Amino acid sequence: MKQINCRIENSTGRITLTRPKSLNALSYEMCHEIESALIRWIEEDQVTQVIIDGEGEKAFCAGGDIAKIYYKAIEGDVEYAKRFWKDEYRLNKLIANYPKPYIAFLHGYTMGGGVGIACHGSFRIVCENSKISMPECGIGLIPDVGGTFLLSQTPGFIGEYLGTTGTRMLADDSIELGFADFFIEQEKWNRVKSLLIESGKPDCISKFAVTRYKNKDSILDNIDKINKCFLLEDPHKIISELSQDSSEWSNRILNIFRRNSPISIACTIKIIREVRKNPSIEKALEYEYRFTSRSLEKADFIEGIRSLIIDKDHKPKWKHKNFSDIKKIEIERLLEVL
Numbered sequence: 001m002k003q004i005n006c007r008i009e010n011s012t013g014r015i016t017l018t019r020p021k022s023l024n025a026l027s028y029e030m031c032h033e034i035e036s037a038l039i040r041w042i043e044e045d046q047v048t049q050v051i052i053d054g055e056g057e058k059a060f061c062a063g064g065d066i067a068k069i070y071y072k073a074i075e076g077d078v079e080y081a082k083r084f085w086k087d088e089y090r091l092n093k094l095i096a097n098y099p100k101p102y103i104a105f106l107h108g109y110t111m112g113g114g115v116g117i118a119c120h121g122s123f124r125i126v127c128e129n130s131k132i133s134m135p136e137c138g139i140g141l142i143p144d145v146g147g148t149f150l151l152s153q154t155p156g157f158i159g160e161y162l163g164t165t166g167t168r169m170l171a172d173d174s175i176e177l178g179f180a181d182f183f184i185e186q187e188k189w190n191r192v193k194s195l196l197i198e199s200g201k202p203d204c205i206s207k208f209a210v211t212r213y214k215n216k217d218s219i220l221d222n223i224d225k226i227n228k229c230f231l232l233e234d235p236h237k238i239i240s241e242l243s244q245d246s247s248e249w250s251n252r253i254l255n256i257f258r259r260n261s262p263i264s265i266a267c268t269i270k271i272i273r274e275v276r277k278n279p280s281i282e283k284a285l286e287y288e289y290r291f292t293s294r295s296l297e298k299a300d301f302i303e304g305i306r307s308l309i310i311d312k313d314h315k316p317k318w319k320h321k322n323f324s325d326i327k328k329i330e331i332e333r334l335l336e337v338l
Helices: 028-043 066-074 079-096 113-118 147-152 158-165 171-176 186-199 202-208 219-230 235-243 248-259 262-277 281-298 301-310 328-335
Strands: 004-009 012-017 049-054 059-061 102-106 109-111 123-126 131-133
Touching: 004 028, 012 028, 012 186, 028 049, 028 079, 049 059, 049 186, 059 102, 059 113, 066 079, 066 301, 079 113, 079 281, 102 113, 102 186, 109 113, 113 147, 123 171, 123 202, 147 158, 147 262, 147 281, 158 219, 158 248, 158 262, 171 219, 186 202, 219 235, 219 248, 235 248, 235 262, 262 281, 262 328, 281 301, 281 328
Parallel strands: 012 049, 049 102, 059 109, 102 123, 109 131
Antiparallel strands: 004 012
16 A cells, blocks of 8 residues: 655645555655655655645644564664664755745644654644644663754753653644744645645745644743753753652652653753754764664664564663663763764
């Protein structure tokens, strides 16, 4: 069954993810198809803009197809994952620098790899059920696909908070924090797409957008707590700060920190700080690949997939039981220049 549908309608390049039963998980083959279409459309004068969306009700794209990476690695082929990430990151860079309007419709879940093919675009549209997150620390990875660039640009230290906890951004927060641009009610999406295809220009988007769509329990409601805790670079100190607050919010974050991979959390904070010093998508992708290319053999990625995706026992045996067990040299080696 075809996983993706790339075509031209009038003067609009259309990309639709067609794996709704798999929440439109992004496969290696899909990455190549998207890249090929985008490169081809740059040279085609007929194509004036690109629309990307996904089939199904639950998700635009719930991340990369990581189960295949796991099975390849178990068979001894760790190079497959490296090729996947290298090619996927090249696609993310292409989207971030695309010379024509790139319009993404993000309904339902957009996670991990889905962020990479949507949130670097020039017009990012969310709706009532949109949920955007980077939950990679829970599977022994780090926020990648250029996600650390987006996280580094959020106010204060919200990027470190989102990147280490995988907290979901609803529509309002995703716009406030730079992962989306417009809120349009989902019932109007088909009309908007029709007008986009009819005109060949993105001008109609702003006419349908709601200026302010407010979700309950905004992430920004806790910005003072977030900044107080996550200005600390050492995860062990973050836990100490959180432990001094008995609120429901602090207890929730403590539980996430105790559940996620310690080395992934430590490296995520380090990468976001480094990218923030001189932010660019290129720098973010470089740092991310340094980690991901080593993650199968020197970090927790294989164990994370086994525990959460394959066996589903949700009892990962991370390489480090506590943050205090992590040596500075381990972080440096995972993030050193390749």
